[in-house]
Amino acid sequence: LSFSPKVAVIGGALLLASVAGVALFLAPAEGDGPATAPIAGINISPGALYATRFPDTAGHVQELGQWQQKLLVINFWATWCAPCREEMPILDRMQQKYGGNGLQIVGIAVDSTSNVINFAKSNPMTYPLLPDERLAIEFSKRLGNRLGLLPHTAIVRPGGDIIFLKLGVLKEAELDALIQRNIPK
């Protein structure tokens, strides 16, 4: 479970950062258009992102690269995080709605495996829950989450462009629209 030393330093983002309050979250690309401008705060290359691995609740290693051709929604959460748990049913509905059409949601937990297993017994999700307390925070920070706050969500287009980052609870309509605009055709 290691991160690649390759680091994609996101440059030329000062202008973007000056409007970061908006730009961080208005990054969705339209359709199959060109890659979007990089989002300030991201400190990971597509290669390193897809090489990132987390254990699932059964202890099997899951590499994010297996979903490279999908629209990947990476959601950081924890069982102790109330807003995280509130938004998980939204994510689950999206997985059910678009999972057969190129969407993959993964829930990376800043939490222990046992907590996540217990949670999943009473709250089964149709997308994988991947717990690793320490690595989850590290990874989240590389995706622009300086303080390791939760919930945190990143949306990655097929190929590795990160088009959306958000701290806080996603709204269902907002997420649905983002998915529709960016899901592989």
Add this chain to the structure above:
Amino acid sequence: LLITLTLGILATVPAFAASDDLLEAEMAFQPTARFKDAHTLEVRFQIAEGYYLYRHRFGFATESGEWKLGRPAIPAGKAKQDATFGKVQAYRQSVRILLPVSLKNKGAATAASSEIRLGINFQGCADIGVCYPPQRQQFILKADSREWASPGTATPKPATSAGSLSDLLKKAPSSRSP
């Protein structure tokens, strides 16, 4: 297009929570600790506006083998109906906690018994809808001093960690509201 973009911005801004706009955990919650008297530790959190701490997430432990902690006296917090966790208690602005403390061997004063290493666990959130990972702060308090100490002021090591807290949290008092 301009109208669409503007609407998009307006629709997005209320949910916006850039990490840069939020305080570091130690600034949001500002824990300090001291010997109140020879038998009591006093822990205070000064909580920034817009942030809160959960009562049931406090935990206290000492790595100093010569000392033992008693049951913390945590005042009642404000009841909060949490959609996920049910009825919990939370603190805003400030909270003061008293911790009974005693030497295991009362007879012999040693170098080790002149100070206590106190580990404090806490966890809180910001009103905008984000939560901080569980925090652990380490204090070194001098038994002969009544001065307030900030986390790690007597040690060069970073005092905050967001993981490996399970042991300490297990020692946290059961403090959920009934």
